[in-house]
Amino acid sequence: MNMPFYVAPEQVMKDRADYARKGIARGRALVAIRYDEGVVIVAENSSATLRKISEIYDRIGFAGVGRYNEYDQLRVAGVRAADLKGYQYSRDDVDARSLANLYAQHLGQVFTHEMKPMEVEILVAEVGQTSEGDQMFHVLYDGTVMDEQDFAALGGDTDAITERVKAGWSDGLDLAAAVRLGRSALAGEERTLDPADLEVAYLARGNGRRCFRRLSDGEVEPLTTTATS
Template identity: 55%
Template structure:
């Protein structure tokens, strides 16, 4: 006798499976700061990135199964390169990329036996904070237009609550980074995240052309130390960070992103 499962139960089982897989991963937070958008991941690996550049003003962050979100990242890079070449670079937007990802994830979720165990953020930095775009995509292709901050993966509720309590609109990079790290640490009160355990990148609206910049461990340590040193030290560190050019490590990381 054939075994029957209702479509509703099948969709529920798939959703539960994907949520459990995503929850097992380490968290990523994305939040706006005064000069752009900050990405912070609990990720000690220097090779398997959760945060990457997609195009000039667009970046990508993900949690879940690496091979699955890496396939999506590469597809996004191809989409951006082809459309930027055929039309105009200004025609490549986070909204368009989010729509492409939503269609792919929705099709995979409904038409295959195993859904992708991933959650994504596609962000585009604008001329000012009002024109920044942050889109969150879930495993079933749902899209949410987010403002201020986003938390994904791990114990999402505790991370999101910590972000809600600590987030300051228009904060400096130092303050925003410290807020993000405290939110990630909220999952385990005994754990303290060090620079070498973090993957940090920014979309900096003050840069020219490619606005994505990956921060090396040394720079992360400086920002965290400035944030701990008080508001005056944080402000000084912020202005120094925005006026100085990227280090050799920054340039090497940027040139390696999104072009595999």
């Protein structure tokens, strides 16, 4: 009888985490920033059709980095979970926290039980009735959930990006300032990012029932060119 080689559980987990982290670091990053009217998400994405940022529900947005097919599958599952819950109970009962928990359960399950962990990091953002109610949940490949305040960076090189956002962030930024901050934080010192390289969407309190709006390249352009701060 063949005995399988013994591999310490610590080693298995470490290998899987390294694998997932490597996959995520290969992709381009995104940042979510709280501003006066809600949350804006700026992603580096040169594709105009394969999206990283999407609408989940009335006040909830989704952003993912890493492998496209994997986070898109999670996005669709999130839309389904939210629509089913809103249908079964009430639209008011759909919230980002329980959705983030569902994602965490699923990612944790895949991480420990499947051959391959998911190479994704996702963000679930909810815009509240007032700015105190804004929430951002950052879920990692292994199911770790982090409740982010004010801003969050996902993807590769996030430490440097987070530092740059932190340096420029203040309470009560307007949309244009938040988009500029996101763009410069993603670009860093050496590069500049054109509107065509960016995907920008926001959740705003004043948008009616469905708070999610996507900005086209043409709409991003004037936001990024006014007054360099």
